[in-house]
Amino acid sequence: MSIQDIIQGKRQWRAHRARIEALPPDYRIVYREMQRYLFKVGPVSLSEGNLLSEIADFFEEGVAGGKGVLELTGSDVAAFCDGLIKDSRTYAEIHQEIIGGKTTGAAGK
Incomplete structure (x- = not known):
């Protein structure tokens, strides 16, 4: 990575x-909670993709449409986040696999 x-x-x-x-x-409050949750859960694709920008787009559209944030996400914001990353591997899953000995190589021996 260059300067x-x-x-x-x-x-x-x-x-x-x-x-x-x-x-x-x-x-802003809901976005920050979503960001905190996503950083904690750690979908591997978060740093590679545009998920946070897509959430910002979604929220801007909701504001333009005059909707409240919970009308967009529902009252269970964590479940909404889980739905966004349901097909993504998470660092938590990778960690569980290492602990469970499901990996091969030096960590699995």
Whole structure:
């Protein structure tokens, strides 16, 4: 990863954060909880994909449509997040596999 890649990544993250800060307070609260949950659960694709940007797009559309954030996500925000990542491997799953001895190689011997 070059310095330019790091700088570009920081610019993109700052632009993303600005989008989130422009949302109404209830949307920001739910977004932060979703982000915290997703970072904790750790879908492997989170750092590779555009999931957080897609959530921001979804929320911006909800605001434009005059909907409340819980109308979009439902009252169980964790379940909503689980639905978003249901087909993604998580770091938690990888860790459980290592602990359970389901991997091959040095960790599984």
